[in-house]
Amino acid sequence: MNSFNANCENCPVHNANNLVKLGIDMKDFDFVIALAGNPNTGKSTVFNALTGLRQHTGNWPGKTVTRAEGGFEFNGHKYKIVDLPGTYSLLSTSTDEEVARNFILFGQPDVTVIVADATRLERNLNLILQVLEITDRAVLCLNLMDEAERNGIEIDIRTLSKELGIPVVPTAARQKEGIPDLLQYIDEVATGKYKCKPRRIKKRDPKLQKAIKLLSNELKQLFPNLPNTEWVALRLLEGDQEIIKAIKTGELEHLERTELLSNASDSIKKEKVTI
Numbered sequence: 001m002n003s004f005n006a007n008c009e010n011c012p013v014h015n016a017n018n019l020v021k022l023g024i025d026m027k028d029f030d031f032v033i034a035l036a037g038n039p040n041t042g043k044s045t046v047f048n049a050l051t052g053l054r055q056h057t058g059n060w061p062g063k064t065v066t067r068a069e070g071g072f073e074f075n076g077h078k079y080k081i082v083d084l085p086g087t088y089s090l091l092s093t094s095t096d097e098e099v100a101r102n103f104i105l106f107g108q109p110d111v112t113v114i115v116a117d118a119t120r121l122e123r124n125l126n127l128i129l130q131v132l133e134i135t136d137r138a139v140l141c142l143n144l145m146d147e148a149e150r151n152g153i154e155i156d157i158r159t160l161s162k163e164l165g166i167p168v169v170p171t172a173a174r175q176k177e178g179i180p181d182l183l184q185y186i187d188e189v190a191t192g193k194y195k196c197k198p199r200r201i202k203k204r205d206p207k208l209q210k211a212i213k214l215l216s217n218e219l220k221q222l223f224p225n226l227p228n229t230e231w232v233a234l235r236l237l238e239g240d241q242e243i244i245k246a247i248k249t250g251e252l253e254h255l256e257r258t259e260l261l262s263n264a265s266d267s268i269k270k271e272k273v274t275i
């Protein structure tokens, strides 16, 4: 009997079909991680600390934006990690933002690691909250902690983690401090052991909220497994052309887990059967 079923909370959630379209080959990997963050937060340093020499660079399909991807193993799981362009937001107003947003939305990475600058947490929160609107699987890597300490900045990690609803890991990536904890939390979120409860905007204008609810209910019927219908509804109300196109072409449909399961790579299937 194949124990890999649609209701398995521990199964990978990434969208194998869309990842291929986004130029990611998931053959021989169990989980895919996206690395997001503002520019200069130490994203590349974290990427290097996680992957070592197992990495290569190329371009995003159809774009002149460079992409680094690499791999590592942890706890018997094979991870692919994709470095997204450094951005301050995901509103898709630049190619970089579009690339980062589309990857999280359509690729549905098993974990999105957001690298933030501990010395400028407030400024970084904008992107953190936007990522949490799109995905419910994320880990905050609070980097440059050595700089924060040097500047007398204290951060209440536990409260921040509770407020955001995701693990928060303090790191000083240049010194490789905190990387083992980061790996542990990535693995817990990827395997479903840690269940994130991402903070999302709840209070909106009642009229807007009603419109979102209406549209989101329709989206749920069309795409029963879409995890973020309210966010998609809001984008539709804004007239977001990319999202409208994704609905017309059926790209959003591919976010359904049933689709993922029938197309998941053999290696993933094998891994799950043996558990």
Ligand SMILES: Nc1nc2c(ncn2[C@@H]2O[C@H](COP(=O)(O)OP(=O)(O)O)[C@@H](O)[C@H]2O)c(=O)[nH]1
Pocket: 037, 038, 039, 040, 041, 042, 043, 044, 045, 046, 086, 143, 144, 145, 146, 147, 171, 172, 173, 174, 175
């Ligand atoms: N002090 C300190 N510097 C760091 C840390 N992580 C990265 N850096 C430095 O910050 C600069 C930007 O890092 P980089 O990884 O290129 O950032 P990216 O633009 O987010 O990819 C580089 O000079 C790094 O060596 C850290 O934890 N502590």
Ligand SMILES: [Mg+2]
Pocket: 043, 044, 045, 086
């Ligand atoms: Mg970089």
